[in-house]
Amino acid sequence: MKIGILINEGPFTHQASDSAYRFTVAALAKGHEIYRVFFYKDGVNNANKLSEPQTDDRNLVSLWSELGQENDIDLVVCVAAALRRGIKDEIVKEGFRISGLGQLVEAGIQADRLVVFGD
Amino acid sequence: MKIGILINEGPFTHQASDSAYRFTVAALAKGHEIYRVFFYKDGVNNANKLSEPQTDDRNLVSLWSELGQENDIDLVVCVAAALRRGIKDEIVKEGFRISGLGQLVEAGIQADRLVVFGD
Amino acid sequence: MEEFEEPGPEIVKRFMYVNRRAPYGTIYAHECLEVILVAAAFDQDVSVVFVDDGVYELKKGQDTTDIGLKNFSKTYGALDDYDVEKIYVEKESLEARGLTADDLVIPVEVLAAKELGEIMAKQDIVLGS
Amino acid sequence: MEEFEEPGPEIVKRFMYVNRRAPYGTIYAHECLEVILVAAAFDQDVSVVFVDDGVYELKKGQDTTDIGLKNFSKTYGALDDYDVEKIYVEKESLEARGLTADDLVIPVEVLAAKELGEIMAKQDIVLGS
Amino acid sequence: MKTMLHLINKSPFEKNSLDSCLRLAQSGSSILLIEDGVYAAVANTEHAHRVAARTRDLSIYVLGPDVAARGLSDSPLIDDITVVDYEGFVDLVAEHDANQSWL
């Protein structure tokens, strides 16, 4: 089954990104395809490569980047939400790409399911 | 009177930073001293100089930066919260400085009032 | 309506946008509206719902001059230009806030929770705020 | 206690940290604890309060292995090492959640809302989460 | 006796912040409703009676700019609630010995 994911909150402040990450890992393990992960609202902060949590904490930016690249997942950061919040190409982690809101709507159309994680 | 301000949320997502800004402007207009503005939790995102809102929207990062420099206000970004969220010197707007949580406690001790804006 | 359940080559899905937040205190209402306006350009079956504090997004007379945020309440009027015509407001949410449809910036269909719940249950994609 | 009302050269103020959020769903509880541990190094009169979902921060038996977040509940035990001894939990909040002081990771003073409200009203600085 | 100013910025329909504040606030203290908290100042809502019941033992204020932003300038407010602007907000902070934000 093709599953799309929408993440509306940044890393750390809300559990949304953690929950979405674990859901995504479990979905891949069960053989599902992740059609796209779309980062909207504060979710765009998940792509900030300058993020440097304490060494005993999880690094969500790296986790998403690695998961995306290893499994060829399309990680899309909303350009409008990102500009407002200062998430620009120069600080976007590899594996993420910046694009428009149409990519979210398209994920809703093309995927069999869309699951929303937020606050 | 010396007033300290604590901001716990980033720009745009919550009204906290807007409310704090307007409160600060009003306090200065009434002759109060702003002892310090401390940016904690997602509040550290108020210092991200890459923020580029639409042209008809307010730019809170610039507003704080200008207000701070014009009135010699100490704008302090919490280092622990900032590292986690990827707010580092290379993207910190002029007028802000990164320092420790002790600066918040000290503001509580030294200022006559501390007002908290958050979610 | 069975043909919508198994989308064919030209997929048409039922998209519902559920607004449950007050405006200005948070950006959720505003950024949800941005999605709706983009979504309207796709040929899908779009409906927009206002429940809980979401009904406050439509309150007439908003004037944000003194808080410095953009007043986006007038943008809801553009939904009609974008052919978004299914706009539902929950009756119970209005009543709890002492409001009626006359207090709102656009014409809406007011539905009791029971009827609204039935419509929600038929959607393919529900995006909440 | 009048001498605390007008701090002299060696200022000692009453700082109260009010925890009202559950752990893990948001970072508020965790980052509030970080402030408390820093604040403890200053020679101030510190108290820590748990009301509403904040009482869940202290629930025994937390195991975050399968959600990937740090379990910080054991850190509350360090409050005693930092000489933070005024730790209050609201009785009404515990009862609403079917909890008692025995369910909590550290010893606390359980106070009814009325008594807790009186203590809150005497603070100089209240930092909530 | 210190004087305390309580700040509420959450809708009473959405979150429990106002409930907790009303439960713990001492008689004689003040409340200022800001941001989405201003909905608690409006008459004829589901929550109005709970706020109205406390206007005798608490001084309740609401931030006018937030009221106007939300289209409530012409809506009847609960009796005995005072509207202030940002300068009034500053005055309230200065006049009270301490303040507490119920987030």
Place this chain on the structure above:
Amino acid sequence: MKTMLHLINKSPFEKNSLDSCLRLAQSGSSILLIEDGVYAAVANTEHAHRVAARTRDLSIYVLGPDVAARGLSDSPLIDDITVVDYEGFVDLVAEHDANQSWL
């Protein structure tokens, strides 16, 4: 008839998300409690009776990893609530025709 999975990630003590979901969810649909939403699955709380009353017409699930994180593994849950792990979460999403997050 489509099958709908409702996702709740908020504490019922703090926010009105569960209330709204219970008001609008149709009989025969499912609810999965995750993150701070898991507190709604615990027996003997102020909100337990409201959830328990719906276990007959709704299928209610709770995410075990979030239960364990919050120290509730040994707490009695409301009867007829099923604990699932992340793989069970994925299965629920796949088995239902659509899903809705009540944020």
